[in-house]
Amino acid sequence: MVEEERQPRILVVEDEEAIAEGLAFNLERKLYEVEIVPDGHQALERVEQERFDLIVLDVRLPGIDGFEVCGRLRRDGNLTPILMLTARSQPDDVIFGLKSGADDYVVKPFNLAELLARVEVLLRRQRWTGSVVGEDEDSARWSFGDYWVDFGSWQAKTRDGVRELSRKEVAVMKIFAEKPNQVISRRQLLVHVWDLPNHPNTRVVDNVIVALRKAFEENAWRPRHIHSVRGVGYRFVP
Numbered sequence: 078m079v080e081e082e083r084q085p086r087i088l089v090v091e092d093e094e095a096i097a098e099g100l101a102f103n104l105e106r107k108l109y110e111v112e113i114v115p116d117g118h119q120a121l122e123r124v125e126q127e128r129f130d131l132i133v134l135d136v137r138l139p140g141i142d143g144f145e146v147c148g149r150l151r152r153d154g155n156l157t158p159i160l161m162l163t164a165r166s167q168p169d170d171v172i173f174g175l176k177s178g179a180d181d182y183v184v185k186p187f188n189l190a191e192l193l194a195r196v197e198v199l200l201r202r203q204r205w206t207g208s209v210v211g212e213d214e215d216s217a218r219w220s221f222g223d224y225w226v227d228f229g230s231w232q233a234k235t236r237d238g239v240r241e242l243s244r245k246e247v248a249v250m251k252i253f254a255e256k257p258n259q260v261i262s263r264r265q266l267l268v269h270v271w272d273l274p275n276h277p278n279t280r281v282v283d284n285v286i287v288a289l290r291k292a293f294e295e296n297a298w299r300p301r302h303i304h305s306v307r308g309v310g311y312r313f314v315p
Contacts, residue, residue, distance in 0.1 A: 084111045085130040085200050090120040090146065091162065092138055096185075100133060104196070121149060129157055131199055136163035136174065141239050144177045151178035151284050153286070156245040156271075158199040163176060178281060202271070203234050219254045221302060221315040226250050235292035242292070243272055253313035255272030255302075262310040286311060 087104055091097035093117045101111040112129075114120050117138045125134070132291075136143035147159055161174045164185040174182050180202075181195050205287055218225045231241050243252070248270045250305040252261060263279040271281060290297040304312045 084108055084110045086112070086128070087131045087133060087196070088120065088129045089124060089133045089181070090115075090117070090138065090143070091133070091135045092116060093135075096135075100192075103193065105189075107193065107196075109196075110221045114137075117143065117146040120146050124150060124155060124157065130206070131196060132157055132159045132160050133196070134161050136161060136170070144173060147177040147179050151281065153288075155243060156281065156285065157243075158202065160195060160199060162192075176280075178284075219250075222293075226254070228254075233292065237291070238290070240292075243285075244286075246289055246292075247252065249285050253311075257313055257315050260306050260309055260312050265310065282310075 086181070087109050088099050089097055089104070089111060091100065091113065094115075097113045097115070101113055104111045112123065114123055115138075117140050119140075120132070120134070121141070123129075134143045134146060138146070141149075143161060143163065147161070148161070150157065156178075158180045159178065161179040161182045162185065163170070163174075163182075171182050171184075180199055183192050183195060199209060210300055218227045224234050226247065228247060230249050231244070232239055233242050233250075252266065252269060263282045266282045268277065271287075281303060287297075290300055290303055294300045302314055304314060306312055
């Protein structure tokens with residue numbers, strides 16, 4: 078089944094049962110598949126085990142808070158869209174959440190229609206990223222050096238063997254494949270992969286590059302394929 082034929086899958090990470098169940102009920106009315114977990118540890122486990130299209134993440138969680146969950150996912154190269162949900166309303170908390178890697182931020186008590194609209198926007202960006210990958214027309218493998226990437230299955234031969242790349246990793250590799258030996262700015266990647274032309278923080282791009290170097294470079298400090306262009310972005314050499 079191709080990606081567009083299935084219902085979007087949303088992970089709700091919320092320890093207040095009434096809020097979690099209310100969110101799940103209203104999201105399921107929109108024909109989304111919803112799973113609920115009550116804490117940060119279980120959230121990290123489920124994201125490791127399954128692919129989700131969106132994470133609705135409360136900040137005030139037992140054990141590991143939402144900021145830490147978000148930060149860990151981004152450091153691991155997981156760029157599933159994250160909508161942070163919290164009672165905190167201080168500007169510094171909003172800034173910290175976005176710098177941790179969240180894509181959007183809603184403060185409790187929230188307006189349900191607004192939250193659902195924000196969910197729809199984030200899912201639309203995610204579907205757009207899938208079109209960048211080109212699942213239908215680019216099923217052939219692209220080979221470079223000792224490695225390859227299959228843009229249809231998201232499988233890749235990496236230093237650790239054949240494994241599945243994340244959606245954002247595949248999208249970045251698709252752009253590299255289309256523009257070999259060309260300088261590609263971080264801003265270009267934000268526009269074409271994340272649909273965030275005015276995002277002030279390019280760290281999300283760098284996190285994916287780190288993950289791709291771990292996958293395809295023998296020595297990340299002396300890369301053969303993914304080269305940094307100081308102050309601009311990256312150049313991919315097949």
